[in-house]
Amino acid sequence: MIEVYAPASIGNFAVGFDALGAALAPIDGSLLGDVAVVSAAPSDEFICTGDYAHKLPSDANENLAYQCLVHFRAHVAPDMPSVKLELKKNLPIGSGLGSSACSVVATFAALDKFAQTNLSQVELIELMADFEAVVSGGRHYDNITPCYLGGLQLTGDLIPDKSIALPVDENWYYVAAFPGFSLNTAKARSVLPKELSMHASVEFAQRLSAFSSLLLTNRFDDALSIMKDEIAEPYRAPLIKGFSEAKASLPALGAEIVSISGAGPTLFSVCKTLEAAQQCAQWLEANYINEQGFCHICKLDNDGTRQLTVL
Numbered sequence: 001m002i003e004v005y006a007p008a009s010i011g012n013f014a015v016g017f018d019a020l021g022a023a024l025a026p027i028d029g030s031l032l033g034d035v036a037v038v039s040a041a042p043s044d045e046f047i048c049t050g051d052y053a054h055k056l057p058s059d060a061n062e063n064l065a066y067q068c069l070v071h072f073r074a075h076v077a078p079d080m081p082s083v084k085l086e087l088k089k090n091l092p093i094g095s096g097l098g099s100s101a102c103s104v105v106a107t108f109a110a111l112d113k114f115a116q117t118n119l120s121q122v123e124l125i126e127l128m129a130d131f132e133a134v135v136s137g138g139r140h141y142d143n144i145t146p147c148y149l150g151g152l153q154l155t156g157d158l159i160p161d162k163s164i165a166l167p168v169d170e171n172w173y174y175v176a177a178f179p180g181f182s183l184n185t186a187k188a189r190s191v192l193p194k195e196l197s198m199h200a201s202v203e204f205a206q207r208l209s210a211f212s213s214l215l216l217t218n219r220f221d222d223a224l225s226i227m228k229d230e231i232a233e234p235y236r237a238p239l240i241k242g243f244s245e246a247k248a249s250l251p252a253l254g255a256e257i258v259s260i261s262g263a264g265p266t267l268f269s270v271c272k273t274l275e276a277a278q279q280c281a282q283w284l285e286a287n288y289i290n291e292q293g294f295c296h297i298c299k300l301d302n303d304g305t306r307q308l309t310v311l
């Protein structure tokens, strides 16, 4: 039996629309992500368990994890013995935490291990991105690569091996608050402008390249000072109840930046101290999330996707 965990991620990371993403590790040690378990079975079977399994279509054919198994058997490892695949769906759907990417990454990584196909990193990432593209309404790697590789990843087709890891300040904390309602990624992509002006394109390129260079030269405070999303946030904020109020309130409590995680509705903030992160989390719990929501103070998950059990 192979049991693989894949962590939640923050797509875009404010400055890198579709090109920058970070994997999350709650500081309380809990696992925030999906788990795929693959074991030998008389014939292929699939079950979906976990807190959010009931939010997914009951037909296995509509579950991304099962689709990954069907694809893997048809195109990657036709000779793999029959398996039972269990997806433990622990992340809310349409949350902005890279939920679909999490299922896809955990499943392909577990199948690759089980079948000992030893796909290269790039082959796996491309396979994973193909599936993410189908549900999210656009091909983007900013959940797939941080989820798979861990850390903060600058990612895309132009980038050698699809991804380059960027360093962050070890002192930073990331507060991630899921408000308890869903926002479909394809819908949140459909409200974005189809084209950018020359001015906006130049500014986006400057901001992302400066941010990456500043991190690579350990100028973390300078990087934080330009961490702003002018590409997606202005169009998505109106879709997220309470976001504007939170963005206005959290800086006084010590948030360095407040932005949308992925396509939302999860909000994330970067803080330089645990005390500031705790104050932000307290405010978000009281004012941003409902009974179905949750808030985690996190560090980056530098391990990415990993095996929990091998039997």
Ligand SMILES: Nc1ncnc2c1ncn2[C@@H]1O[C@H](COP(=O)(O)OP(=O)(O)O)[C@@H](O)[C@H]1O
Pocket (backbone or CB within 6 Å): 055, 056, 057, 062, 063, 064, 065, 087, 089, 092, 093, 094, 095, 096, 097, 098, 099, 100, 101, 103, 135, 136, 183, 184, 185, 186, 263
């Ligand atoms: N295992 C799965 N995990 C997440 N979403 C899935 C899965 N299987 C099918 N889906 C479907 O894919 C879509 C994912 O929605 P999306 O808004 O892209 O989620 P997220 O932003 O959380 O990744 C939903 O329609 C959901 O029902």
Ligand SMILES: N[C@@H](CCOP(=O)(O)O)C(=O)O
Pocket (backbone or CB within 6 Å): 011, 012, 017, 018, 019, 094, 095, 096, 097, 098, 099, 100, 136, 140, 142, 143, 185, 188, 189, 232, 261, 262, 263, 264
């Ligand atoms: N770059 C994508 C990220 C989507 O992340 P998700 O967690 O909401 O699926 C976008 O901004 O659309």
